Amino acid sequence: MENRYEYFQMRYDARGKQDFTGLQKYAAIKLMVLGESFDSIDDYMIMSERTAQESLYRLARDVIETFGDKYLRKPSLNDMQQLYVVHEERHGFMGMLGSIDCTKWIWRNCHVAWKFQYTSGHLGSHLLVLEAVASQDLWI
Incomplete structure (x- = not known):
């Protein structure tokens, strides 16, 4: 940059x-x-x-x-076909674009107006669940 x-x-x-x-x-x-x-x-x-x-x-x-x-673009049909092939060869799963993962992120500075919308009952804190699907070459 x-x-x-x-x-x-x-x-x-x-x-x-x-x-x-x-x-x-x-x-x-x-x-x-x-x-x-x-x-x-x-x-x-x-x-x-x-x-x-x-x-x-x-x-x-x-x-x-x-x-x-x-x-920062959607995969084309050709991109998706390549991802299917690579994932099937590497992991043996057909029709899979990538692996999904998620994590819980505690939001320390949650805005007061949103605090009940993002509160987890069992953790008692404001949190967001972040989810991502990534291919083997880290295309998210």
Whole structure:
């Protein structure tokens, strides 16, 4: 991303002060994963809410632009036939595109308005169940 997009490259502002590095701007991923607010990144990175928001927006946009055509698309009929063949040869199951897996993710910062919608009775906490189907070559 740093090689392709100027935003993630090391720069200096008009005062000659060093900008955040690309790695620091990738901290926006934490906001996405943990569901934290944009101003929470200020506590440990001294990054403004505006910069954190812009970093997340640009990172998401650039990932879609860079990898979208190959990875963020529905499989074609030809793709599905190849997945069927590979899975049958490797695992012996006919008509299977991939393996499914799921995990429970405890949502620490669940919004108050949604808290009862995502509460598990037996765990007593707010959680989401994330499910994914992946082929052998990690096409999700």
